[in-house]
Amino acid sequence: MIEKVKYLRIKVIFLFASVALLTLSVLSYIRITNLIKTSELVNHTQTVKYELENTYSALITIESNQRGYSLSRDSLFLKDFTGAINNLDKHIKRVDSLAKDNPAQQQNVNVLRDLITKRIEYLQSTLSISKNSYVTAERWAGGKTLMNYVRQHINKMENEEDSLLKTRLLIFNQQSFLTPLTSVLLIIASILILVTAYYKIMLELNISDELKLDVAKRNEELEKTNKELESFTYISSHDLQEPLRKIQTFAARIITSEHGNLSAKGEDYLKRIQSAANRMQILIDDLLAYSRASKAEQKFEKTDLQTIVDEVKNDLKEILEEKDGTIETNELCEVRIIPFQFQQLLDNLISNAIKFTKPGQPPHITIRGRIIKSSTININQILPQEDYCHISISDNGIGFDPQYKDRIFELFQRLHSREEYEGTGLGLAIVKKIVDNHQGFITATSELNKGATFDIYIPA
């Protein structure tokens, strides 16, 4: 859980840093593109103005040739007149193509072309006049006026181009002004995010290290307490056995060797002492078994359940014969278990089945064990494994009320008085503990007088 949160935080931090850096690169790209565009625009304006001036000077060349001819009638001035006209045409066409991106300038180009055409027509008619007579002052003035129109229009176009450049430059400069500032801010922000991210990560790592250390320390303490408690239970149970064994033996000794000297009452009392001592013996044995079942450091071994069942059968041979009981096994599998604990488990369950029989009906116990998929287990628990060994132990005994199906596994829980059935209330608690040690689950199903079934699921 802690790990998950830690990784989520680190992810968020890096997401922020990445987004900031991405924005920064996009903005830088836009800024550079804008700079290129601006220089292209300046270039464009310069080129338009250059071509306009070229057009004008081409027109002036033609005009001065005309003037030279009109004044001298020397055909030398008209030698390349057509070439000059073509040259003028070429420049107008260039201006025209340069102004294509701008409808207003396009119109201006058309007006310029008209003005120039008028000027050339006027100039040509002046030329034809000057072949036969002198050119009047009036005509000279008319030419000059037309020329002035052309000049004014070119100036207008140049001004327009300049103001256009100004507006465009202003827009781009604004953008250019914005981007460097944003870039700097973003760089600062990115550095800040990265530095924060660094410290955050270091902090998270430190925190999780501290937590891990904390958990490890607490685990160690718990383990120590557990061990102390275990050894306490074990030793106290063990030491309790010593005096008990003495009581049992001395009682037996008196009954045997002092038989003739005892009154019937005295013998009865002694037998009661024996019986009480025996009960205590069983309780201590069960407590020891429970404490042994609590020790987790046992070795798991791949074991055939049949061998365990056989051993338990052998241990319980006498009582089975006495009660005429039968144990039926079919399809038992191999499973990874702590053998001696599992023997204890089966011993307890089978002993219960033999103990809780219906009067006059010999016990019949069925044991089955097979590997199943966890998906087929109907249990309200998380099953981390895929394969489980399902062991079921069924009997034909007195069963129990289903409402007690969980309580029977608790420590010292008994459903019957001692007069009905002997017991310490530890047997099924030991079974549960052993199943827990195997990371397994156990359920009990029964109805009164209809036998009981214990289902055990152990990771296979």
Add this chain to the structure above:
Amino acid sequence: MHFPLQIYTMNSGTAKSINIFLADDDNDDCLFFRDALEELAAETQLTIANNGAELMSLLNKTAQLPHAIFLDLNMPRKNGFECLKEIRETPRLKDITVIIFSTSANMDSINKTYTLGANYYVRKPRTFDMLKEVIKTILSIDMPQQQSKERFLLR
């Protein structure tokens, strides 16, 4: 009742009798053991030491080594494990049959004494009849080699 270094001769106490040592700090258990031997009516001579240190000094002094030592584990001053180790490491004593005689039968103690070279491990019986049975069994075995692990523990 106390049993300080006592030697009990059961029956005739001839040279042919079996010489047994018992090391146990528990007086009741010593009493039970003596009574059991007595009732078994075996030709035995029993020597009782009340702790491990006593047993070792007894063994080192005696001219006639016992046939078998019944050794309790939990004893003051020198426990059963230490005695067993010392016996197996002393050339003069190492071949004596040693039977561990303890209240507990936990796997740790069983494994440890088996490794140290004890011949048998007997859990102190709960009844007097069982005690007699166990002693009878031990005395009837005349090949005192260490048993296989499966037969080491006498139930």
